[in-house]
């Protein structure tokens with residue numbers, strides 16, 4: 001959940017009401033899933049009801065010369081809906097300055113506003129031996145990571161099964177599934193880059209769709225100094241003429257490995273179109 005509406009009753013701090021409200025909106029707040037999404041709530045009210053919003057109040061007057069207002073000063077109405085951390089600073093007050101406000105948190109979706117995104121980082125890797133996908137999900141604390149992964153899996157399966165009615169949606173999902181099913185997956189971990197690339201290039205020339213994973217773990221032979229010096233020299237290559245035609249050198253591991261494989265494919269003939 002995240003704060004969506006703020007009613008400011010008093011604010012004599014140096015921070016404008018709008019900035020204060022924006023800061024409040026970005027505070028991660030624990031989620032109680034028994035609440036309704038306001039657009040799906042039976043109350044149909046713009047202001048919301050107790051089933052679709054939770055209020056938090058804040059009232060602070062600085063008695064010290066400088067006082068920092070932290071999330072611990074936010075008093076939740078429902079103890080299940082409270083800031084994830086007590087230590088997020090909201091605003092600094094000088095002596096005598098006062099803040100009094102009421103904030104309303106609600107459920108929402110990450111695609112509408114980033115403040116509702118429950119994960120701050122997520123990646124995955126594939127282990128071809130065990131034939132398993134390993135997901136790494138870092139939660140902002142609004143929901144536990146296990147819950148995020150399970151809910152996401154449930155949503156995907158619901159979309160793939162029910163969306164036949166909605167053909168556009170179905171095509172989209174099917175396409176991602178098709179892309180995720182290559183004929184061969186190569187795990188580049190601890191493989192010599194050039195040898196791995198030539199293997200992939202050869203198979204690709206035979207018309208197989210190949211996917212390379214864990215590109216960042218491929219090994220480039222040679223001492224670290226030599227490899228780094230060579231890569232840096234390459235990055236310096238520029239053109240004096242048209243910058244749009246200047247050679248580009250990928251920096252990210254996936255781009256780097258892709259470029260090595262591309263270098264082993266016929267690129268200046270019509271066949272290149274088969275290897276976008």
Ligand SMILES: [Zn+2]
Pocket residue numbers: 036038041042043044045048049050051052053
């Ligand atoms: Zn409601």
